Amino acid sequence: MRLLLIGFGNVARTLAEMLSVEKNNFPRLNRLQAIPVGIATAAHGNVYNKNGLDWAELLQYFGAHSGFQGHSSFTKNTTLQLIEYADYDVLVELSALSVSEQGEPAVRHVRTALQRGKQVVTANKGPAAFAFRALRELAGAKGVRFLFESAVMDGAPVFNLARTALRGATITGIRGILNSTVNYILQEIEQGESLDTALEKAKQRGITETDPSYDLHGWDAAVKLCVLGNALLDKELHPGNIRREILDETVAAQARQALLRGMRLKQIAEIIPDGALITGKVFFSAVRPVDRFYSVSGSGSILQIGTDVMAPIIIQQSDPNLYDTAYGVLNDLLELRENRISRHLFYSEKLK
Ligand SMILES: NC(=O)c1ccc[n+]([C@@H]2O[C@H](COP(=O)([O-])OP(=O)(O)OC[C@H]3O[C@@H](n4cnc5c(N)ncnc54)[C@H](OP(=O)(O)O)[C@@H]3O)[C@@H](O)[C@H]2O)c1
Incomplete structure (x- = not known):
């Protein structure tokens, strides 16, 4: 699963740590096999490599250089250009919420990815608070998912519970x-x-x-x-x-x-x-x-x-912390992965 991340702040870096330097602490997350192909930030530079980047190296570089400027995969492409043209499976939207801008630019990020038929996972409350119906319908029309478990209660299962048990x-x-x-x-x-x-x-x-x-x-x-x-x-x-x-x-x-x-x-x-x-x-x-x-x-x-x-x-x-929020995002990614597998099994069985 190839990810394009928007934002490399507290949540995104925690997620990156959980999938790399701390991966032995979370064995059930290892099956995710989520590879970053790009990361966009507001003021800390953007990186992109369609063949995949390395979580641990990105964390190390970002920490040592206070951003991605000078990185071998540094790109001048803007956030929106990456969302529009990069080669990825899932947009992971982790930019900051803006109430005064009515959830923008995150709403546009999500809409652009969905229009391309990309899956979307976000912890940003803006898209689901300001444009839920339009984004849900767009996702439905494109046959992809728009998931946002961490937007409320930091990853505790609220929307998952409603979707399954209720x-x-x-x-x-x-x-x-x-x-x-x-x-x-x-x-x-x-x-x-x-x-x-x-x-x-x-x-x-x-x-x-x-x-x-x-x-x-x-x-x-x-x-x-x-x-x-x-x-x-x-x-x-x-x-x-x-x-x-x-x-x-x-x-x-x-x-x-x-x-x-x-x-x-x-x-x-x-x-x-x-x-x-x-x-x-x-x-x-x-x-x-x-x-x-x-x-x-x-x-x-x-x-x-x-x-x-x-x-x-x-x-x-x-008392949740950043791990809770990052976990909610990772669980949404697992849901996408497992959906894909069960869909694949379902269709293969039908073909037999
Ligand atoms: N922190 C939590 O515990 C928590 C809990 C639940 C939900 N959330 C939500 O999760 C999201 C991320 O939270 P966070 O704590 O990681 O925020 P953060 O530390 O403030 O990081 C936000 C990131 O978004 C980037 N960004 C902002 N505008 C952008 C744009 N137009 N294009 C690309 N990147 C952009 C910022 O880049 P720069 O660094 O260059 O400015 C930064 O890397 C937020 O929406 C927040 O409300 C957070």
């Missing part, structure tokens, strides 16, 4: 703590920190969005809520239409007050379908110890999925 169920509602950075900041405030210091600590841990206002202003949770609503409820949600409460000094005071009353303030993201109408909101609410959301600590997250046939299903994640 085939016969209609999802009726979604409620979760989706922004682990805000959860961490609220916990720091409970422990006596000011909002500014709590935010600074989150930045030092590297868990804030590149633009921390995406966390504080509820954009990150709103965008994730749209990905969930679009993909699981088959609605057309837009981040701009999600009501958001901002994490400010008033909310910080509410968090301290809630603690005095034996409760914890949580940022909740919720979709409530109401016939044809659908409301999505991101808000703060004090929860009691009996509430499952109470125990979500640090940079953890939780998602409650309501269905027409089953009792609510809860997915909870404790």
Whole structure:
């Protein structure tokens, strides 16, 4: 499987490490046989070699030279030129989210690859939040997949679960703590920190969005809520239409007050379908110890999925890190690989 990577940031480099220098730690990933043919970045140079590149060498070179300039496979081709003309099987879109640009340029990256009949895997929330239906239909028309498991809850199986275990169920509602950075900041405030210091600590841990206002202003949770609503409820949600409460000094005071009353303030993201109408909101609410959301600590997250046939299903994640996100991307790649094999078997059997 030949990959074209867009972005060589935290997630992409972790993925590269898992497939090379750390591969002995993850034996079940070895069957993936994913070979990079190209990597595009915004400002650190691009590389391309249709015969394949080497993960470990790329990591080493990138680290030693702070980019790909001067690499033997360095190319002046732009990101979009590589997506349009390079020889690859799967586009792995790992560029940063832009809310102000409505998910661009990632939406265009994904659309261009799908138009060429390439498979797409992404951890970027933008494409599924801002253009889900169009991209899903395009993928369907071209007979390829558009997978984005890591876009919500860092690789924990949300979309995989819905696709497989919930085939016969209609999802009726979604409620979760989706922004682990805000959860961490609220916990720091409970422990006596000011909002500014709590935010600074989150930045030092590297868990804030590149633009921390995406966390504080509820954009990150709103965008994730749209990905969930679009993909699981088959609605057309837009981040701009999600009501958001901002994490400010008033909310910080509410968090301290809630603690005095034996409760914890949580940022909740919720979709409530109401016939044809659908409301999505991101808000703060004090929860009691009996509430499952109470125990979500640090940079953890939780998602409650309501269905027409089953009792609510809860997915909870404790302090995920970059390995979780990179794993979600790799699991999507495994799904593509296994699809290809089962399709091949199916057609070969039919031919017999
Ligand atoms: N970090 C997490 O734990 C996590 C969890 C879930 C989902 N995600 C999502 O996964 C994606 C990657 O996250 P990350 O933490 O790896 O981000 P990151 O460290 O900020 O890396 C982003 C990468 O994208 C590149 N890039 C930006 N615009 C580009 C363009 N137009 N063409 C080519 N490359 C471009 C950047 O290049 P330069 O370095 O040259 O600027 C950089 O290499 C993001 O969408 C993020 O929201 C991340």
